[in-house]
Each structure stands twice: as structure tokens, then as C-alpha cells.
Amino acid sequence: MKMILTFLITAALASALLFTLVSSADDSAITRNTITNIDGWDVEYWRDGGSGTMVWSGNGAFSCTWDVSPNNNILFRAGRKFGQPATVNKPHTQIGEISLTFDAVHSTDVNSLLCVYGWTARDTVEYYIFESWGTYQKGRQSPQAHLIGTYTIEGEGTYEFFVSHERVNQPSIFSNMDTFPQYYSVRTERRGSGTISVSEHFRQWEALGYSMDGALYEVSLCVEAWGSAGSAAVNSFTLSVGGKAPEPGLIGEHLTTSDATSILRHIAGVSQLTSEQRARYNLSGNITTADALSILRKVAGLV
Numbered sequence: 196m197k198m199i200l201t202f203l204i205t206a207a208l209a210s211a212l213l214f215t216l217v218s219s220a221d222d223s224a225i226t227r228n229t230i231t232n233i234d235g236w237d238v239e240y241w242r243d244g245g246s247g248t249m250v251w252s253g254n255g256a257f258s259c260t261w262d263v264s265p266n267n268n269i270l271f272r273a274g275r276k277f278g279q280p281a282t283v284n285k286p287h288t289q290i291g292e293i294s295l296t297f298d299a300v301h302s303t304d305v306n307s308l309l310c311v312y313g314w315t316a317r318d319t320v321e322y323y324i325f326e327s328w329g330t331y332q333k334g335r336q337s338p339q340a341h342l343i344g345t346y347t348i349e350g351e352g353t354y355e356f357f358v359s360h361e362r363v364n365q366p367s368i369f370s371n372m373d374t375f376p377q378y379y380s381v382r383t384e385r386r387g388s389g390t391i392s393v394s395e396h397f398r399q400w401e402a403l404g405y406s407m408d409g410a411l412y413e414v415s416l417c418v419e420a421w422g423s424a425g426s427a428a429v430n431s432f433t434l435s436v437g438g439k440a441p442e443p444g445l446i447g448e449h450l451t452t453s454d455a456t457s458i459l460r461h462i463a464g465v466s467q468l469t470s471e472q473r474a475r476y477n478l479s480g481n482i483t484t485a486d487a488l489s490i491l492r493k494v495a496g497l498v
Contacts, residue, residue, distance in 0.1 A: 223250050242270070247262070255416075261423075280316060283411065297391070303385065310325045311391055313414045319409060323378065327386060327387055335357070337359060348392055
């Protein structure tokens with residue numbers, strides 16, 4: 196049995212490696228809605244129309260172009276998701292300190308923005324921390340948003356905190372009929388690089404009377420655009436969660452033979468991984484070629 200399993204693993208590894216060599220030129224370009232994990236980063240592309248391309252450069256960096264004129268919306272983002280939408284269960288206070296450092300360029304002469312973006316579940320909140328923006332600024336120019344207060348984070352900048360009116364029975368990433376507010380923190384001056392102490396923003400919002408007690412689903416660096424054509428590039432991006440940066444490949448305990456078999460069956464399309472297995476090995480969305488290679492190499496004893 197062991198010999199047969201070794202043969203299957205070796206054959207699968209060879210096939211995956213051949214696929215990578217043939218298709219590597221296309222793997223980095225994303226052109227349709229997807230959630231995937233690349234080298235430990237959770238990467239998401241979403242649009243409701245128009246067109247756009249996201250090219251992954253590695254280590255959190257990516258570039259993107261779009262044309263969503265005249266009235267469509269598109270988001271490109273990378274960061275960390277803390278589980279599946281239905282199963283996340285830890286608020287930010289249990290996850291630990293979250294911060295990021297970035298260097299980016301985006302179109303400020305069109306309708307677009309650069310921000311930290313994410314959601315909390317069960318006490319749903321959609322939140323933004325705006326670092327740069329274009330011709331329209333959510334918050335200051337949103338008629339449904341109300342200025343709650345202003346705060347300064349030492350060494351980082353001053354932000355105005357807005358809360359948008361509550362969305363009632365509207366779609367969210369958790370439910371087709373959800374009720375939730377939107378939080379916007381808007382830096383008083385644009386910047387394309389710097390450090391953002393995300394956890395400190397959460398604490399500032401709570402001090403102003405607005406809860407972030409829900410289970411934290413996501414922290415991402417995001418380029419969003421609507422009704423425009425343009426481009427952006429995140430030249431470098433580091434993210435620290437609980438004092439640790441995302442690691443390439445698999446994260447978690449030792450890969451068991453049982454899980455290895457399940458993963459191989461998943462890759463072959465025979466069965467699906469359980470949510471527990473995905474969580475154990477930090478796999479979300481589709482398993483990429485890079486994920487498959489990392490898994491197979493580990494099983495085959497090559498790493």
C-alpha cells in the first residue's frame with residue numbers, strides 16, 4: 196500500500212510540476228471573481244461588471260488595471276482571512292495585534308481608492324481605513340455617512356471616522372439578507388506608503404462608541420474602483436497578525452497520511468476537503484498550483 200501511495204504521489208507531483216512549467220506564465224494573472232491562497236496570502240478579486248486584471252508579484256505585492264465604466268465596481272485585495280465566513284469565531288481582541296506596512300501607487304485622478312478593508316461576522320460590520328483616494332471619497336462625500344469624530348495615531352496620521360447608515364436586509368459576504376453598518380476612517384491627507392496599526396484603529400472606533408466585537412473575518416490591503424478606468428500597483432506589503440507575518444506554503448501541524456490522501460483526492464476532483472482540514476493547513480478558496488506543489492512535496496518528503 197505504501198509503495199502504491201508513493202507512486203501516486205510521485206506521479207501527481209510530476210504532473211503538477213509539468214502543469215506549472217507549462218502554465219506559469221498565466222498563473223499570476225487573475226481576471227475573474229475568485230478567492231485563493233497564494234504563498235500564505237489570501238487573495239481576492241471581485242467585480243460586478245466591466246473588466247480588470249490583477250497580477251500577483253509575490254510577497255503581498257500585486258498590480259492591477261481595470262475598466263468598470265460607467266457604473267460598475269471592482270476590488271483587488273490581499274491579506275488574511277481568519278476562516279470561512281460561516282465559521283469565523285474570534286474577535287480582533289483574541290487574534291492579537293494587527294499591523295501592516297505598504298508602499299503603493301494608484302490612480303488619484305479617477306474614481307478609485309487605496310485602503311485597508313474587511314468584515315466582521317455576527318455583529319456584521321464592513322470597514323475601511325482610507326489611505327488614498329481619487330475623484331470621490333467615501334465618507335466625506337457620502338451623503339449617507341455621518342462624521343463621528345477625529346483621532347490621531349502617533350507616527351501614522353490623523354483620521355476622520357464616519358459611519359454610514361445601517362444597511363437593512365442587504366447582501367453581505369455572510370448572508371443574502373444581512374443588516375450592518377459601514378465604518379470609514381479617512382486619513383486627513385493622502386499617502387501611498389507607511390504603517391497602519393489596524394488594531395489601534397479598531398480600539399479608536401470602540402472608544403467612539405462603535406463596536407468591533409464581531410468575529411473578525413478579514414484584514415486586507417485593497418484597491419477599489421467604480422465607474423472608472425485606471426491602474427494601481429502595490430510595490431511592497433507586509434502584514435503582521437499577533438506578531439507573525441504570513442508564511443509561504445502550508446501553515447500548521449504535521450501533514451498526516453489521511454489528510455494527504457484527502458488533499459490528493461481534492462486536487463483530483465474526487466472529493467472535497469472538510470472545513471476543519473482547510474483551517475488546519477490555512478487553505479481558503481481554491482487550492483492553487485503553488486498550494487498543490489507545496490502539499491505534494493511535503494507528502495513526498497522533498498521538503
